Amino acid sequence: MNISVLGCGRWGSFHAWYAQRVGHAVMLWGRAGSAHLKELRVTRTNEFLTLPADIHLTDDLAEAVRAAEVVIISIHAQALRAFLRDLCSRGLGVELGKRRIILCMKGLEIGTGKRLSTVVHEELGSAVHPVVWVGPGHVQDFVRGIPNCMVLAGEEREALRELVDALGSPLIRFYYGEDLLGTEVGAAAKNVVGLAAGMLDGLGYGSLKGALMARGTRELVRLVRAMGGDGETIYGLSHLGDYEATLFSPHSNNRRYGEAVVRGTAGDFHKIAEGVYTAEALMALSEEYGVDxxxxxxxxxxxxxxxDPRDQLMQLFLRATKSEKE
Structure with missing residues (x-):
């Protein structure tokens, strides 16, 4: 299978590395002038991995789209709409829409709260049915050969089965998810819970993470159900299954950012902590669907x-008594 990966940052380079590892012909695209692409062209390495020599590197977007049967998009979630519009302005929208598209980002669009698959539908047409690839794991662990489970979710069961078969391996066991809405919302929202976990770490209240996980899943179940999805999806790999990697791992950008907020060292770190943007998007959904x-x-x-993180978190955990099921 010919696979093109659009985006050559940490996760994009990993997706290219992984797709080649499981037997596919791979092209990795980055913007002209990208520091990541420049480094890969010179050394074939970044701080996480080394790319095999037969992964083709390019800054030609048309080449990457036209060569592919499957296109993996791995860029910043908040840049997706602008990226698709740029792609369409180059006359590549129709061609991309004919490929199988896999979105490998976790987020909701700020300002609208829209899911990334919705953004794809709005920019490429409702006939395009993207798949999302989410779940637990860190690049640093995968390249060391540490296995994990992930999920591919979409609206077309047969396409999901084919992709699971094509991408599955002893390193990543894929499950297929048929609740695309719940998978996307859950995958995005777990980053917000990760921010809260990092704040608890910074305050020395790590023992509260158990309560955070229990209540975090509860509020997201309510939201997904209100939106028309399957609330049980929140207990799967896209959300609860990703808590260890997001709430506890030293590699988690969201946990690290939450800790840095408490310690006053956050700076521009928020640019790589997707939970910051997702928190804003969730507030739009909270208002739209009337879910606390x-x-x-x-x-x-x-x-x-x-x-103040300490004041806000203490108010959160000292809220009025209610049934645990609420």
């Missing part, structure tokens, strides 16, 4: 409005 999201709202107040 106390953890997400607390994180939003801290990272967007600069509220």
């Amino acid at each position: 999201l106390p953890i997400s709202a607390t994180v939003y107040e801290i990272v967007t409005h600069g509220r």
Whole structure:
């Protein structure tokens, strides 16, 4: 299978490395002038991995799209709409729409709260049915041969089965998810819970992570159900299954950012912590669907409005008594 990966950062380079490892012909695209692409062209390496020599590197977007049967998009979630519009302006939108598209980002669009598959439908047409690839794991662990389970979710069962068969290996066991809505919302929202976990670490309250996980899943189940998805999806690989990698791992950008917020060392770190943007998007969904999201709202107040983390988190955990099922 010919696979093109669009985006050559940490995850994009990993997806190219992995696709080649499981037997596919791979092209990796990066923007002209990209520091990541320049480094890969000179050394075939970045701080995480070494690319095999037969992975073709290019800055020609048309070449990457036209050569592929499957296109993996691995860029910043908030850049997806602008990227697709740029691609369409080059006359490549129709061609991309004929390929199988896999989105390898976790996020919701700020300002609208829209899922990334919805962004694809709006920019490429409703006949295009992207698949999302999400779940636990870190590049640093995968390249050391540490296996994990992930999920491919989409609206077309047969396409999912074919992709699971084509991409599965002893390193990544894929499950296929048929609740695309719940998978996307869950994958995005777990980054917000990761921010809260990092704040608890920074405050020395790590023992509260158990309560955070229990209540975090509860509020997301309510949201997904209100949106028309299957709330049980939140207990799967896209959300709860990704908690270890997001709430506890030293590699988690979201956990590290939350900890840095408490310690006053966050700086521009938010640019790689997708949970910062997702917290804002979740507030739009909370209002639209009338669902109370106390953890997400607390994180939003801290990272967007600069509220005191200790005060906000203590208010969160000392809220009025209610049934655990609420």
